[in-house]
Amino acid sequence: MELYTSSVNGVLYAEDTEIIATRDPFSAPLESIAPWSFTFLACLMFVVTSLSLAENFIVMLVTYKFKQLRQPLNYIIVNLSVADFLVSLIGGTISFITNSRGYFFLGKWACVLEGFAVTFFGIVALWSLAILAFERFFVICRPLKNVRLGGKQAALGLLFVWAFSFIWTVPPVFGWSSYTVSKIGTTCEPNWYSTAYRDHTYIITFFVTCFILPLGIIIVSYGKLMKKLRKVSNAHGRLGNARKPDRTVARMVIVMIIAYMVGWTPYAAFSITVTACPTIHIDPCLAAAPAFFSKTAAVYNPIIYVFMNKQVYLCCQVYCLKLCVVEGLMKMKNPSVALPRHGLCSGKLCGFCCLTLS
Numbered sequence: 001m002e003l004y005t006s007s008v009n010g011v012l013y014a015e016d017t018e019i020i021a022t023r024d025p026f027s028a029p030l031e032s033i034a035p036w037s038f039t040f041l042a043c044l045m046f047v048v049t050s051l052s053l054a055e056n057f058i059v060m061l062v063t064y065k066f067k068q069l070r071q072p073l074n075y076i077i078v079n080l081s082v083a084d085f086l087v088s089l090i091g092g093t094i095s096f097i098t099n100s101r102g103y104f105f106l107g108k109w110a111c112v113l114e115g116f117a118v119t120f121f122g123i124v125a126l127w128s129l130a131i132l133a134f135e136r137f138f139v140i141c142r143p144l145k146n147v148r149l150g151g152k153q154a155a156l157g158l159l160f161v162w163a164f165s166f167i168w169t170v171p172p173v174f175g176w177s178s179y180t181v182s183k184i185g186t187t188c189e190p191n192w193y194s195t196a197y198r199d200h201t202y203i204i205t206f207f208v209t210c211f212i213l214p215l216g217i218i219i220v221s222y223g224k225l226m227k228k229l230r231k232v233s234n235a236h237g238r239l240g241n242a243r244k245p246d247r248t249v250a251r252m253v254i255v256m257i258i259a260y261m262v263g264w265t266p267y268a269a270f271s272i273t274v275t276a277c278p279t280i281h282i283d284p285c286l287a288a289a290p291a292f293f294s295k296t297a298a299v300y301n302p303i304i305y306v307f308m309n310k311q312v313y314l315c316c317q318v319y320c321l322k323l324c325v326v327e328g329l330m331k332m333k334n335p336s337v338a339l340p341r342h343g344l345c346s347g348k349l350c351g352f353c354c355l356t357l358s
Contacts, residue, residue, distance in 0.1 A: 051299045052088035053085060060078060060081050060082065063078050068311065075151070075155070081302060084121070084297075087122060091117050098187070103186060104187075118188075119169045124162060126211070126264070131157045132253055132256075134217055135154070136221065136225055168205070177198065182287070183284040184284045192275050248308075256301055256304050259300040263294050264297055267290035269290070
């Protein structure tokens with residue numbers, strides 16, 4: 001009998017290779033999981049990944065095309081789209097492929113890559129929301145009267161987000177805890193189930209620095225911001241015209257935060273539960289639900305960002321019209337006709353201008 005040495009929760013076991021092949025997620029699908037479950041998850045990840053990649057790419061592209069959108073606040077929101085795009089490109093694609101096969105056939109290093117990518121970019125997104133909340137608080141409440149946030153401050157904020165997130169998500173790659181295959185066998189995540197001391201110390205540190213701390217910043221910033229807006233509203237009956245854009249952006253970001261928390265809170269709660277009680281028995285399909293649900297968060301933000309921001313929504317319309325109809329309209333119209341100008345195209349021909357001629 002050929003033996004295979006494995007490690008589970010820090011304990012070594014010698015097992016028959018024929019036995020382990022039936023339940024090793026790197027070798028074959030787990031027999032305890034119905035095949036249709038993997039098919040369903042593969043279809044789900046295909047839809048979620050496709051939507052996320054398309055939506056976040058549009059946000060990044062439109063922001064690049066229209067310089068009016070390159071404002072400090074939009075730097076942070078575009079950074080959110082970049083993180084969501086990358087988590088879908090790497091994590092979503094790998095998850096779709098592995099669920100299509102029913103097991104993590106790509107190997108352990110691909111498992112580490114997916115676990116790191118999903119965790120790293122997810123924390124970048126959460127910290128982006130924290131910086132966004134603080135920025136709104138700083139702009140509207142103005143705790144430092146003579147200090148204003150500009151492009152330099154926004155860039156430093158983004159540098160902090162990426163550096164801080166990397167510092168606290170890369171340790172499992174080098175031995176402080178680990179990224180390991182999940183209960184369902186087709187995705188990878190931090191080793192929540194381990195009872196080893198070093199794994200527990202990492203998980204606790206990770207939750208404090210990458211979940212509790214940014215969440216605290218979000219709650220405090222928006223608590224003070226809402227208090228300020230309510231105070232101004234009560235004093236004047238309603239917010240003045242100068243305050244309406246700030247109020248609109250604040251409402252947009254609050255909705256983004258709620259959507260993000262709805263997507264990630266079940267996964268965070270599940271992770272805390274299994275970390276505190278690693279011996280708890282949870283059905284693999286039930287254990288996988290929060291992780292897959294959290295991946296849908298990458299779809300929410302661009303939808304909220306576009307439809308709650310009139311300027312971005314108009315720019316998206318302009319760009320889509322330019323791509324779809326400008327060539328046909330140019331052939332139909334007399335090129336000598338003077339084209340109307342508007343603030344978005346800066347005098348250059350665009351779909352919106354062409355549409356006004358038809």
